[in-house]
Amino acid sequence: MTAQAFFIGFFGLASVWFGIVVFRTYSMMRSAIALLFSQTALGAMFLSMQAEFLGVLQIMMMATEMSIMAIFMVMFMMDPGGLGEMDMTHQKRLSLIAGFVSFVGAVAVAVFVDWGPVATTFPDAAQQTVDLGLELLDRSMLIFETAGITILTAMIAATAVAIQPVKKETGKK
Amino acid sequence: MSPEISIELIIALTAGAALFGVGVYGALSQTNLVMIMMGVELILAGAMVNILAFWRYLHPDVAAGQMFVLIIMTVMAIEMAVGFAIAIARFRAKGSVEMEEAVDLKG
Structure with missing residues (x-):
């Protein structure tokens, strides 16, 4: 496995993990910050894929966007700190099944489809x-x-x- | 061009699929409008990873791949702007952005 594959996997895993944390915490502030980390890890993943411009753009845009989201969270929520541990979910089983099925379907397509020849030459950042x-x-x-x-x-x-x-x-x- | 399968492409597509799955779960399971928007953001993030991976490992010579990533970033920004506008309007009218209380929107 190359160093690039390792870093793409590492930042991809971080992005997915923080994405899961968004819906696992009661605190809305933690949710917003977890989403910020998830999107930042995605930007780092872009950098690992040698897409420098898009990686930096992703990190800058999402840092601003998620900061605004955190402010709205505090404004709109009855319990932004999550101290009351209020459950704000519904149709959990259906959602879990839908999420899992879409994940498995997309992975199956990614693994079993023949994507054709892989490019060996790649333009530099400039x-x-x-x-x-x-x-x-x-x-x-x-x-x-x-x-x-x-x-x-x-x-x-x-x-x-x-x-x-x-x-x-x-x-x- | 080499006919070998790129492990990096598969890893990136799997990460994109996982983000999409988590996003679908979030968008369907949450009752709060802002949390639903967070789920939609993750779905779009999954799509963005896939497009960038396809561009990087299959067609790096076609700059339109990067352009599509920019378009998805635009869609994310528009979704936030419109979503928060609806949230503010709903909050001012009803004092809450809980979607379980929004049965009056049902057709």
Whole structure:
């Protein structure tokens, strides 16, 4: 086994383990931080796969995103510290079966499908960034611009939904 | 090109499958909207690992593979923005983001 395979496996395992921790703790803060660690391990996995730009981007984006998520957790939860050990799950058996079946199905596809020849040559980090930049500004420009406009629209729509006035119930008939 | 099976590709795809499975469990089992969003994030993370692994080990010369990872990151950001907007609207209207209490949304 190569060093690359070891590190991909190690960070993959860390990412999955922290993903499981997200749903095993009663504390919402711990959940948010576990998800942050899971996504960071994923970024480290990207770095192990020599995708430097995407790995760093993943870590930076997710650190910000999960910090915001942690703030929302504290705002919305009745018991963000999880001291009351309140169970917030339902249909556990169905969910476990669905999760396990999708995992086994995806692994079966990964193992038994013939993926064809493996690439032996690989561009270095600088060349990857050049290729990605040219791809974004050339063939995939429309997709990239659409993604940008969609984010902007989502931000405006999200703000509009969140600030709409709520009718107070006065009790008058 | 070499016809050998890449162990790194299989490891990455297995990690992606595990993240997907954990995400499906989370999205289906949680009653809180924010926790459901965490499950969806893990599902998207699983998809992202798979695409990056395919790009790295099968087609590193095609930069569109990296572009798809960027698109999934965008989808994750949009999901967070829209999800939190719905959560805020629901919290302001009903004082809770528990989905078991959202039976009024049932058609």
